[in-house]
Structures are given as structure tokens and as C-alpha cells.
Amino acid sequence: MRDMTETTPVELLVCTTCRRGLPVEDDAQRPGTLLHKALEQAALPEGITLKAVECLSNCDEGCSIVLRGGPDRWTFVYEHLSETDHVETIIEGATKYLQTEDGLVKWRERPEHFRKNCAARIPPIGALK
Amino acid sequence: MRDMTETTPVELLVCTTCRRGLPVEDDAQRPGTLLHKALEQAALPEGITLKAVECLSNCDEGCSIVLRGGPDRWTFVYEHLSETDHVETIIEGATKYLQTEDGLVKWRERPEHFRKNCAARIPPIGALK
Numbered sequence: 001m002r003d004m005t006e007t008t009p010v011e012l013l014v015c016t017t018c019r020r021g022l023p024v025e026d027d028a029q030r031p032g033t034l035l036h037k038a039l040e041q042a043a044l045p046e047g048i049t050l051k052a053v054e055c056l057s058n059c060d061e062g063c064s065i066v067l068r069g070g071p072d073r074w075t076f077v078y079e080h081l082s083e084t085d086h087v088e089t090i091i092e093g094a095t096k097y098l099q100t101e102d103g104l105v106k107w108r109e110r111p112e113h114f115r116k117n118c119a120a121r122i123p124p125i126g127a128l129k
Numbered sequence: 130m131r132d133m134t135e136t137t138p139v140e141l142l143v144c145t146t147c148r149r150g151l152p153v154e155d156d157a158q159r160p161g162t163l164l165h166k167a168l169e170q171a172a173l174p175e176g177i178t179l180k181a182v183e184c185l186s187n188c189d190e191g192c193s194i195v196l197r198g199g200p201d202r203w204t205f206v207y208e209h210l211s212e213t214d215h216v217e218t219i220i221e222g223a224t225k226y227l228q229t230e231d232g233l234v235k236w237r238e239r240p241e242h243f244r245k246n247c248a249a250r251i252p253p254i255g256a257l258k
Contacts (some may be wrong), residue, residue, distance in 0.1 A: 013252070051257040057205075057250040066251055076186075077206070077249045119249050120206045121186035122195050123142070128180040 008070035009047050010098045012090070014039060016052045018062035020082070035063050035083040042087050047098050058119055067094055071126060073103030077119040089113045137199035138176050139227045141219070143168060145181045147191035149211070164192050164212040171216050176227050187248055196223055200255060202232030206248040218242045 018032030027033065036052050044050060058064040061079040068075040076097070081090065089111045096105045102124065107115065147161030156162065165181050173179060187193040190208040197204040205226070210219065218240045225234045231253065236244065 011257075013257070053252055053257065055250070057247045064249065066249075068251070075204075075251060077251070118186045120193065120195075121184070122197070122204060122206070122251070123182055128140070128142070128182065 007047065007098055007101060008072065009049060010067060010069035010073075010094065012039070012044070012048055012050050012094050013053045013056070013066040013068070014050065015054075015056040015058070015062060015064045017055045018059065018064060020062045021060070031083060032063050035065075035081060035087075038083045038087045039090065042091055044091060045095050045098060048094050061119060064119065065090060067097045067103070069098070069103065070124075072101060072124050073097075074124055074127075075122040076103065076114075077121070078114055078117055079119045080117045081113070086113060136176065136227055136230060137201065138178060139196060139198035139202075139223065141168070141173070141177055141179050141223050142182045142185070142195040142197070143179065144183075144185040144187070144191060144193045146184045147188065147193060149191045150189070160212060161192050164194075164210060164216075167212045167216045168219065171220055173220060174224050174227060177223050190248060193248065194219060196226045196232070198227070198232065199253075201230060201253050202226075203253055203256075204251040205232065205243075206250070207243055207246055208248045209246045210242070215242060 014036040016032045016036045020031040024030050039050050056064045058079055063081040064079045066077050093111045093114045097103055143165040145161045145165045149160040153159050168179050185193045187208055192210040193208045195206050222240045222243045226232055
């Protein structure tokens, strides 16, 4: 395991406008906002910055997050997340992602929810010829 | 409409390993590879570079592409694309994307397939506080 302080910082983006298909009227109670709040209150490791995004445009498969971190890492989008069930999963997956240089956590080491609910991965800038 | 030569270059990434749910044995005939070939043979405007990616990890909803272009544009992932039906759609959408500074083509100006088949959008680096 790498020393986390050696790696480029990571951003954890949370779609705060997500309704997760629910007829929510109160913006402050949207599932995406609640997921963001739950992660704010959780203990994210140093090197991971939580950020709110208004709509990641994955509305039918929410709640959604993005993990990215500098020009050398793959970016990942994960979906079907909830504020009640997946806070620890997200922290575990984000922590392992932080510990990589290229963003590619070994398949069997990824949280099961991440393995089964990846919406997309995008290569690092400069990785392609 | 902006002069395309003023804008940051755009990358059009195509997932070449996509099987689009088909039991394809021949790698050279995978739908993703065929989509990439069809776009190679099409007339992409100057400023858009086509690149192949091995797996964008959106396997259940392929074929998939990514549009990105510099630190100021949103990145978009589109899905449910085929080499027979969507080459012109992709060129139209990519051309409009190229003409923007921030990657945000007005909703009603996006190709209908793009409006209905966006897998995710990711904000530009530095856009978030």
C-alpha cells in the first residue's frame, strides 16, 4: 500500500440534485443532497476533497458520484448509490483510488458495489495516442 | 456560431472493445471497433481528434463514446450508439461541442440521441469550489 501523502489529491464529486427517481419536492431532502451531507459528516482521508455538482446527468441511474484525481488517473463514475447504504462503500473505494497512481484499483479489491455499478471510466489526459 | 479555430481541440473517444451485448468472437468485428472504423472514414471537422479506448466500462449500455476538450469543458459520455445508425449524429454532436467554450451545447440544439442517451457529464477541472 502506498503512502497516501505521495499521491496526487483526489476529488469526490457528488451529484446533489439527484432525486433517485423519487418525487421529492424539497431540494434540501433530495437523495443526492443527503448523500453529500452524509459524506460531509463521514471521515474522508486526507487527500480526498468532497465537492458538490449540480447534475452529473445520470439521472435514471442515481445517485451518482465521480472519482478523479489529476492528469494521470482514470476518472470513474459510479451509480445506484444511496445515502443510507453506501457511505462506507464510497469511502472504501475512494481511499483505494487515492492509493493508486493511475486510478486503477485491482478489480477484486474494488468494493462489490463499484464492480457492479460503474457507469463509465474515462482515460487520463495524455494516455491515448 | 463560433469560429472553430478559436476553440480548444476536442477528443472523441470511442470504446473499441464494446460488444453491445452481442456474442461477438472476432475482435475486429466488435461493434465498438466497427463504430471507430466508421468514424475514421467519416469527415470529422478539424479540431476533433478520434481516439480508441479499450473499455469505457459502460458495457451494458454500449456502444459508448466520450467527448472532452481541455480544462474548461464539461466531459460527456453518450451511450446506446451503433456504427450503422449514429455516425452522423456523433459528428453533429461533436461539432456543436467543439463550437463551445465550456462543452455545454444548448439542450434543444443537441442531437436527440444525445439528449436521451447521456450516461454522465463531468465538470471541468477547476469549475468547482
